Each structure stands twice: as C-alpha cells, then as structure tokens.
C-alpha cells in the first residue's frame with residue numbers, strides 16, 4: 001500500500017514539478033528580473049558590438065529583398081525595445097514586440113510608440129499563423145522554460161520564405177558546460193552564502209531562488225528543426241572583427257559560447 005502511495009506521489013510530483021518550475025520562472029522574469037533589466041540594458045550593456053553585428057546582418061540581408069521596407073518583423077522577448085527593435089523601427093521596418101514583463105512593455109510603448117507591443121508569454125503567442133517575414137529573438141532563449149516550444153511558435157507565426165533567427169548559450173562551450181554550471185549552481189552558492197551570513201552575521205539570509213538561465217545543446221536544436229521539416233538552416237558566430245559569420249566548425253561547436261541559428265521557413 002505504502003509503496004503504491006509513494007509511486008502515485010512520485011508520479012504526481014513528476015507531472016507537476018516542471019509546471020511549478022515554469023510558473024516560478026515566469027513569475028521571476030516578470031516581477032523580479034524586469035525590475036533591474038531597464039538599467040542593466042541601457043547603462044551596462046548599451047548598444048553592444050554584438051547587437052550592432054546582429055542589426056547589420058539582418059538589415060543587410062533584408063535590404064537585398066525588394067520587400068525590405070514592407071517587411072514585418074517580430075522581436076520575441078523585446079524587453080524595453082532598446083536597442084534592437086529601436087534600430088529596425090528607425091530603419092523603416094514595421095516592428096512588433098512581445099514580452100512577459102508589463103513594466104518593460106510600458107517603457108517600450110512610452111519611448112518607441114512606433115513599435116507594436118504586446119504583453120504576453122512567448123510560449124503561446126497571440127499572433128495568427130504566417131504573420132511575420134522575420135521573427136527574431138536575442139539575449140533571451142536561456143530564460144525560456146521550454147525553448148523548443150518557443151521555436152515552434154516562432155516558426156508558426158513566420159510566413160513561408162520568411163526567416164527565424166535566434167541565439168542560444170552553447171552548453172557545449174566550457175563557459176556554459178554542465179561542469180561549470182554545477183560549480184556555479186545558484187542553490188549551492190546561495191546555500192554557502194547564507195551559511196556564511198548566518199555564522200558571521202554578515203548579511204541577510206535569503207533562501208528563495210530560481211534558476212533562471214539554462215544554456216542549450218545545439219544538437220537539441222538541430223534534431224528539433226530536422227524533425228519539424230526545417231532542414232534549411234545554418235549557424236553563425238561572432239568573430240573578432242565583430243561580424244556575424246557562418247561557423248566553420250561543425251557540431252558540437254565547443255569553441256563558441258554564443259551561437260546564432262538562421263532558419264529559412
């Protein structure tokens with residue numbers, strides 16, 4: 001009897017745990033992370049060389065297309081709109097942006113009224129099929145509880161012959177590898193810090209913590225795209241000259257911490 005109960009409890013836990021984690025993460029992004037993101041993005045990161053490389057690459061490739069100025073772009077997890085969505089709006093594209101954090105979307109609306117904004121979860125976007133010519137997502141995929149589902153959504157809302165472009169933190173690179181992640185495990189670090197704070201009375205003891213960044217194995221994306229009929233894609237990295245370039249290395253791309261997937265729909 002006891003073991004039947006424990007099997008049942010385990011089943012319920014296995015079923016609920018990912019959902020609880022997902023809800024916790026989404027709440028964290030909405031209520032906690034977003035509070036510091038405006039300052040971080042604008043004052044610490046700014047319009048970085050990587051952002052410029054992204055904007056130049058996309059603009060250059062879409063400009064060669066006659067439809068360029070009429071193209072509809074979707075910025076997935078747009079944040080404040082600065083600097084990427086802002087760049088495209090100023091270049092004459094029609095830009096839509098979606099983000100889970102109301103305060104970021106409010107900021108975006110106040111500062112860039114030309115961007116068509118939506119408060120929403122990228123896991124389940126309220127846009128019709130085939131609405132956009134280009135759907136992109138930068139600096140954000142590692143915050144999504146179910147990245148593959150978000151890629152599916154990005155493919156769904158993108159029109160035939162359109163493109164889906166997103167970056168990932170590469171879990172095969174040593175900065176984001178399992179071993180590094182284990183050493184940096186926020187629970188372990190938090191636990192040690194709390195212990196120190198308790199013993200030395202050195203600061204507040206805070207137990208609540210959410211793991212909010214999850215790097216991805218590029219091979220997972222490969223498999224997913226292939227199994228969804230998308231075999232026309234390539235991977236880019238950012239070189240020393242600060243351009244986005246196609247990778248010469250093949251999977252598993254140990255060398256690169258950040259990878260950009262470019263998918264033709």
Ligand SMILES: C[S@@+](CC[C@H](N)C(=O)[O-])C[C@H]1O[C@@H](n2cnc3c(N)ncnc32)[C@H](O)[C@@H]1O
Pocket residue numbers: 026029030034037041076077078079080081082083084098099100101104120121122123137138139140143144145
């Ligand atoms: C690091 S910020 C990047 C924002 C923007 N792409 C940029 O480059 O400045 C990550 C963004 O992802 C958003 N986000 C995280 N999870 C989300 C979700 N499930 N649905 C929609 N937005 C989400 C956050 O609110 C935040 O604006």
